[in-house]
Amino acid sequence: MPGYVVDAIYLVTSVLFIVGIKMLSTPASAMRGNFISAIAMALAVGTTLATGEIVEYTSIAIAIVIGTVIGIVASYIVKMTQMPQMVAVYNGVGGLASCLVGVVEFYRNYGHLYPYLTAMIALTVLVGAVTFTGSMVAFLKLEEKLISGQPTLFPMQHWLNLALIAGIAGLGTALAVNPAYAPMLWILVGVSFLLGVLVVIPIGGADMPVVIALLNSYSGIAASLAGFVLSNNLLIITGALVGASGIFLSDTMCRGMNRSIWNVLFGGFGYVPMAAGGGPAAAAGQAGAVKSYSIEDAVNVLSSARSVIIVPGYGMAAGQAQHQVRDLAEVLDGMGVTVRYGIHPVAGRMPGHMNVLLAEANVPYDQLLEMDQINDDFKRTDVCIVVGANDVVNPAANTDPSSPIYGMPVLNAEQAKTVMVLKRSMNPGFAGIENALFLHDNTMMLFGDARATLTKLANALKRQ
Amino acid sequence: MPGYVVDAIYLVTSVLFIVGIKMLSTPASAMRGNFISAIAMALAVGTTLATGEIVEYTSIAIAIVIGTVIGIVASYIVKMTQMPQMVAVYNGVGGLASCLVGVVEFYRNYGHLYPYLTAMIALTVLVGAVTFTGSMVAFLKLEEKLISGQPTLFPMQHWLNLALIAGIAGLGTALAVNPAYAPMLWILVGVSFLLGVLVVIPIGGADMPVVIALLNSYSGIAASLAGFVLSNNLLIITGALVGASGIFLSDTMCRGMNRSIWNVLFGGFGYVPMAAGGGPAAAAGQAGAVKSYSIEDAVNVLSSARSVIIVPGYGMAAGQAQHQVRDLAEVLDGMGVTVRYGIHPVAGRMPGHMNVLLAEANVPYDQLLEMDQINDDFKRTDVCIVVGANDVVNPAANTDPSSPIYGMPVLNAEQAKTVMVLKRSMNPGFAGIENALFLHDNTMMLFGDARATLTKLANALKRQ
Amino acid sequence: MVTVSVLMVSLYVFVLAVFVGFEIISKVPPLLHTPLMSGTNAISGISLVGAVVAAGFSHEIFTTVLGMIAVVSGTLNVVGGYLVTDRMLRMFKKK
Amino acid sequence: MVTVSVLMVSLYVFVLAVFVGFEIISKVPPLLHTPLMSGTNAISGISLVGAVVAAGFSHEIFTTVLGMIAVVSGTLNVVGGYLVTDRMLRMFKKK
Numbered sequence A, B: 001m002p003g004y005v006v007d008a009i010y011l012v013t014s015v016l017f018i019v020g021i022k023m024l025s026t027p028a029s030a031m032r033g034n035f036i037s038a039i040a041m042a043l044a045v046g047t048t049l050a051t052g053e054i055v056e057y058t059s060i061a062i063a064i065v066i067g068t069v070i071g072i073v074a075s076y077i078v079k080m081t082q083m084p085q086m087v088a089v090y091n092g093v094g095g096l097a098s099c100l101v102g103v104v105e106f107y108r109n110y111g112h113l114y115p116y117l118t119a120m121i122a123l124t125v126l127v128g129a130v131t132f133t134g135s136m137v138a139f140l141k142l143e144e145k146l147i148s149g150q151p152t153l154f155p156m157q158h159w160l161n162l163a164l165i166a167g168i169a170g171l172g173t174a175l176a177v178n179p180a181y182a183p184m185l186w187i188l189v190g191v192s193f194l195l196g197v198l199v200v201i202p203i204g205g206a207d208m209p210v211v212i213a214l215l216n217s218y219s220g221i222a223a224s225l226a227g228f229v230l231s232n233n234l235l236i237i238t239g240a241l242v243g244a245s246g247i248f249l250s251d252t253m254c255r256g257m258n259r260s261i262w263n264v265l266f267g268g269f270g271y272v273p274m275a276a277g278g279g280p281a282a283a284a285g286q287a288g289a290v291k292s293y294s295i296e297d298a299v300n301v302l303s304s305a306r307s308v309i310i311v312p313g314y315g316m317a318a319g320q321a322q323h324q325v326r327d328l329a330e331v332l333d334g335m336g337v338t339v340r341y342g343i344h345p346v347a348g349r350m351p352g353h354m355n356v357l358l359a360e361a362n363v364p365y366d367q368l369l370e371m372d373q374i375n376d377d378f379k380r381t382d383v384c385i386v387v388g389a390n391d392v393v394n395p396a397a398n399t400d401p402s403s404p405i406y407g408m409p410v411l412n413a414e415q416a417k418t419v420m421v422l423k424r425s426m427n428p429g430f431a432g433i434e435n436a437l438f439l440h441d442n443t444m445m446l447f448g449d450a451r452a453t454l455t456k457l458a459n460a461l462k463r464q
Numbered sequence C, D: 001m002v003t004v005s006v007l008m009v010s011l012y013v014f015v016l017a018v019f020v021g022f023e024i025i026s027k028v029p030p031l032l033h034t035p036l037m038s039g040t041n042a043i044s045g046i047s048l049v050g051a052v053v054a055a056g057f058s059h060e061i062f063t064t065v066l067g068m069i070a071v072v073s074g075t076l077n078v079v080g081g082y083l084v085t086d087r088m089l090r091m092f093k094k095k
């Protein structure tokens, strides 16, 4: 295939990727958008296979089959609550692929490497390698396997990282000037792997979603750099699109958390130990002023409600309670109550977390309202049911300038006539701070696992 | 200056143009955006002068001085109501510049022209020339000088145009294959000039704003094509931005008029003869059921109003009544009445027409509300004052499926408690159709020139 | 086939720029559509960059004159376009 | 200086693509942020295109093995990413 035909097909492919992403902006077109993007990918790979540069097809075929089989199996066994982990792993392998492309290009051009090319190869290897090990650490932190979710801090950590970066810069420059000495490239790979581990371990497990979005961006940048190496505009464009997406998403999360990206990356924060034991009653007892209510109390209030807003939070994900939420909503709907959902942009642990889980439970997406759409309606609402949400309904964000989340936009749950809060204890949420909403006069605390409480509520209402 | 430095500066310049246009999206940043874009232009021209390709500076200096002087003078004497004409002229000269760049490139490369280059030159010349003469015809039609605003139709018109296009394609191909024969290029220029005239004369004067936006797009495409000729990415990018803008604006207008672009270009419509004489009373008399009211009637209603929405239309522009509108609004404001403006996207004769005129009259832009923002408020409003608007408040668009404007979104003026309509007669507006709003029970027709009527209203209110 | 590869590079740039153009321009509110029209009109005078090259590359009288007409036209488009847009935008004031 | 001009072309394409990326992605509503994340994650597997070249250019065992690892990784990213996104998007239903 002549080069200009390949270029033309790659251009069409780039446009398809852009169109595909654009179609992700409405739920009605999103599935087709993803499909178009997949077609573009197939077209890109197919065209590359047909360019004539390739002499050895068997190994490629074997590798593609292996990758496909693992990909299919993995995508069907993963649970919706494990999405962040899954994205982390895929990011990681994507980064590894870019890193290895860089390494092989080094060998392929060995003998006629010129400084620009070698410098681009070094950059590709660096970013790809950091993406790989960084993502793997993020994955392990989320699963709390091998590595604890707690920030791993040690003295002089930032200095060590700086020294590594300086070393990498030195190695890269040396290679660019004199690319004859291949082992230098391998040292570069090794140091970059190490750097990827070291930049992620000081970050707490709870901050991992931000890190993963950022690593998503890196994997795009690595692909773009590979495009610079291969003078391949398709890689450059597509990588840039992914790079922009990752930065946009991590920025969205940071804004939602009222923190800067620097604070996330270098702050050493973001670990909230899981509430270990204690039990609802005990916890409720500790808090003193808190009034715990029974299922019967709640059912009485709900029986006379005309309108309900459900506010889900991380607790719904942790307790896998999305199906029970839907069940309760249907019972209420059957009683003639208007039920809607108020979704905070950073409820849960990743952007859009609640939407995916509720969609999984077959909640129609037109009932899922964004904060701006629903925030004025709380004051006209009879009951707000808070299912495992905490920070995103904390009124201190509006009222208490000394609060760390002051200024973060929150849902006005407290304006509803009655607020029912479903959680297991008085433990704080992600931000680790008290929530005065739980002490309000119009708040009914319903302690217990969200899933259990919701089931009981639905059954009691049905019996009426 | 080495080529890569020029490329780098051009890249920065392209980014500045993009940023400049992005800043046009809020009124607070728009002026700075325009300034950034102007800086980018200066940087681009300055860099080009410094590339070293240029041996003859005197002629350039003279030409720049001439262009600058004319530009400065013209921009200060033009009236805001003449904007469409002004844009038409600038478009035209921009197209001419691109066309001539193509011609000179032909001579500059004479002897080593290759088919790709010659083809691109021919395209640049074609699009530039059509933009030039097309814009000039549009200008003359708007001014109703030399050429009448009426569609100039003659038999076989479209066939003639098709024949010209075929001829141009033939000439272009012949040139690309054998570029030795320079006169062929001049024939191409001549035929393209003719084509520009012929495609615009069959379009009515009232449709010129759409044509001008489209020619704006062409002038961008011509610049882009010149970029293909010169392998200059800056021209390609900037031209593409302008091309997108022109297409977006003509599309906006077509949607607003409920017509397709094909209907505008080939329909031979769009000429509404000016209301010649007759006088308000006579016209009002003809219409029978129409009730004409006096200034006193209107003052009585306004004195007890709490809220007023002003809906301006083309008549405000034609009658230059924007300052009188502002005066009346201030008097009402002094009486404690809430005054806002409802701006239809295609009120007037070009996109954003009303906003510019009202801004000229010092109306703060936060009082200028878009259709979507204000349409639900008419029903809660005491008085809607329609100043020279007609089609954009025609309820037939919502209710009468047989109306040519059925389906076009309109302002719900008729929902106000009282509607005052300021116009000179019962003559129709741009679309040439009746407006049942004028016969409604809650409508008060105030016949007369808008400017005079507004002045009388304001004075009468002040006297109270 | 070097010319075709030049064309391809130009096409990539063109296509991406068209996407950028549509995305950023569709965000401009109707309030500012007239300044948008005249502002982008000024920008279309970018062919001045080509005109300057055309007018300055040689001492040959014929092409120099053509080039000069191109420069006058381009400058008029640019200078007039920006000034008129600026004049218009100055009028937009908040209360 | 041919390499610098190659770099410049790549840079133009990169910069424009970044603009396109930010503009189109900022229009995706929060409702679809998780599919956006996993969908663009799938797209980042585009380095598979480079990996295929790396795995297939010669019979030398060392680079072929490295290339194969790259192809397995890239394919996993692509296939898994698209399937998981599709699975997620299938769940979004209107009433």
Ligand SMILES: NC(=O)c1ccc[n+]([C@@H]2O[C@H](COP(=O)([O-])OP(=O)(O)OC[C@H]3O[C@@H](n4cnc5c(N)ncnc54)[C@H](OP(=O)(O)O)[C@@H]3O)[C@@H](O)[C@H]2O)c1
Binding pocket: A206, A207, A209, A210, A253, A256, A257, A275, A312, A313, A314, A315, A316, A318, A319, A320, A345, A346, A347, A348, A349, A350, A351, A352, A353, A387, A388, A389, A390, A391, A392, A393, A422, A423, A424, A425, A426, A427, A428, A429, A430, A431, A448, A449, A450, A451
């Ligand atoms: N979405 C994102 O993109 C993202 C990314 C990073 C960080 N964040 C941060 O995450 C937080 C999200 O706020 P949020 O209100 O959704 O959650 P949250 O503030 O973290 O609170 C979750 C609450 O759920 C309760 N819970 C846990 N398991 C439960 C179960 N099985 N049943 C019932 N309740 C359970 C917990 O209380 P008990 O232990 O008492 O049950 C906890 O207080 C914000 O601070 C945000 O900044 C979000």
Ligand SMILES: NC(=O)c1ccc[n+]([C@@H]2O[C@H](COP(=O)([O-])OP(=O)(O)OC[C@H]3O[C@@H](n4cnc5c(N)ncnc54)[C@H](OP(=O)(O)O)[C@@H]3O)[C@@H](O)[C@H]2O)c1
Binding pocket: B206, B207, B209, B210, B253, B256, B257, B275, B312, B313, B314, B315, B316, B318, B319, B320, B345, B346, B347, B348, B349, B350, B351, B352, B353, B387, B388, B389, B390, B391, B392, B393, B422, B423, B424, B425, B426, B427, B428, B429, B430, B431, B448, B449, B450, B451
């Ligand atoms: N904005 C754009 O981009 C654009 C572009 C192309 C076409 N259009 C079309 O233009 C129309 C705009 O609607 P519109 O409601 O603004 O205007 P319109 O429907 O054209 O009506 C204007 C009215 O103003 C009256 N008028 C004229 N001079 C007047 C004066 N001195 N004093 C008082 N009244 C005067 C006329 O009635 P009398 O003669 O009785 O006074 C006429 O009915 C739409 O049909 C739209 O599709 C708009």
